[in-house]
Amino acid sequence: DARVTQTPRHKVTEMGQEVTMRCQPILGHNTVFWYRQTMMQGLELLAYFRNRAPLDDSGMPKDRFSAEMPDATLATLKIQPSEPRDSAVYFCASGLVLAGGRWGYNEQFFGPGTRLTVL
Amino acid sequence: AQRVTQPEKLLSVFKGAPVELKCNYSYSGSPELFWYVQYSRQRLQLLLRHISRESIKGFTADLNKGETSFHLKKPFAQEEDSAMYYCALSGKTSGSRLTFGEGTQLTVNP
Numbered sequence: 001d002a003r004v005t006q007t008p009r010h011k012v013t014e015m016g017q018e019v020t021m022r023c024q025p026i027l028g029h030n031t032v033f034w035y036r037q038t039m040m041q042g043l044e045l046l047a048y049f050r051n052r053a054p055l056d057d058s059g060m061p062k063d064r065f066s067a068e069m070p071d072a073t074l075a076t077l078k079i080q081p082s083e084p085r086d087s088a089v090y091f092c093a094s095g096l097v098l099a100g101g102r103w104g105y106n107e108q109f110f111g112p113g114t115r116l117t118v119l
Numbered sequence: 120a121q122r123v124t125q126p127e128k129l130l131s132v133f134k135g136a137p138v139e140l141k142c143n144y145s146y147s148g149s150p151e152l153f154w155y156v157q158y159s160r161q162r163l164q165l166l167l168r169h170i171s172r173e174s175i176k177g178f179t180a181d182l183n184k185g186e187t188s189f190h191l192k193k194p195f196a197q198e199e200d201s202a203m204y205y206c207a208l209s210g211k212t213s214g215s216r217l218t219f220g221e222g223t224q225l226t227v228n229p
Contacts, residue, residue, distance in 0.1 A: 004162075033217070043205060043219040056216060091163065093217075108153070108217075110163040 002026045004094050004111035012117045018080040021114045023092030024073055029109075032075045034067055035091040037113070043091075049075065050097065082118045089113040121146045123208050125220035132196050133228050140191040140223045142180075142206030152182055152189040153217070155205040163205065167191070176200070196227045 005024045013019055025032045033048040047057035047067040057067060064083070069075045079086055095108040122145045132138050144150060152169040166175055169182040169189060180191045189206060206220040 035219075042221045045216060045218070048216055093163075108165050110155075112162045 002109075004092055004109050006090075006092050006111035006114050008114055009112060010115045010117075012119065013082055014119050015083055016081040017118075018078065019082045019086075019116060019118075021077045021090055021092075021116070023075040023077075023094075023111055025075060025092070025094030026109055027073070029094035029096050031095045031097045032069060033093040033095075034075070034077050035093065037089045037091060038087075046077070046090075079116075082116075084118045087116055087118050089115050121150070121208055121210055121218045123206050123218050123220035125204075125206055125223050127223050128221065129224050129226070131226045131228060134198055135195050138193050138196040138200070138225065138227075140204050140206075140225065142189045142191065142220060144187050144189065144206075144208050146187075146208060146210050148210055151209045152180070153207040153209070154178070154180055154189075154191050155207060155219075157203040157205070159202070166204070196225075198227045198229055201225055201227045 004026055007022045011019060031050050034046040036044045036046055044059055046059045048055050049069050052069040052072060064079055064081060066078045075092060077090060091113045092111040093109060124143045126141050130140060153165060154167040155163045156166045157163045167173060167178060167180050178191055178193045180189050182189050191204060203222050203224050205222045207217045209217050
């Protein structure tokens with residue numbers, strides 16, 4: 001049963017520290033998303049990639065957040081420096097977008113999330 | 120621009136009662152609509168996709184293009200249905216990105 005994996009599952013850090021979150025998408029998926037979930041804002045799209053190329057990162061605070069896909073099996077989201085308002089659950093999701101833009105059937109999966117607390 | 124609206128943040132029903140979670144959308148073109156469910160402290164899971172026209176765990180959702188709605192329904196709610204439900208939209212003109220609604224927290228009381 002293929003699943004998206006994320007590490008770490010929990011992270012507590014102090015303000016100003018660098019935080020790196022990792023995601024391993026499902027093998028064969030060509031689209032990877034980073035979301036942030038908070039009680040106040042719900043699910044916010046931060047960035048997403050298609051075939052490792054960034055398509056949209058307009059949801060990220062550019063001065064402190066960065067997202068990359070160094071290879072097809074790894075996506076990273078970094079926060080430097082971290083701030084208390086960054087405390088949230090960060091989800092990675094992967095899927096297969098077919099030619100023409102439609103999603104592959106049953107091909108959208110979320111990771112378990114990284115629960116980040118910045119003190 | 121694409122937008123998804125779930126007007127109810129909280130919905131509470133009794134076990135065995137019908138439940139309807141509302142979802143309205145705006146999109147220029149033919150969107151794909153989805154319902155995701157998130158049980159307590161778990162990952163989001165795809166529940167329904169309008170194209171597949173399935174019934175999952177007793178839930179159904181019909182795309183109404185005239186009313187731009189995709190409401191989620193279940194005739195008899197169960198306690199294990201308590202969860203956060205997100206309606207989402209994807210469209211070709213936006214690179215197939217998913218836009219989520221604000222979510223509805225469903226509580227089914229015994």
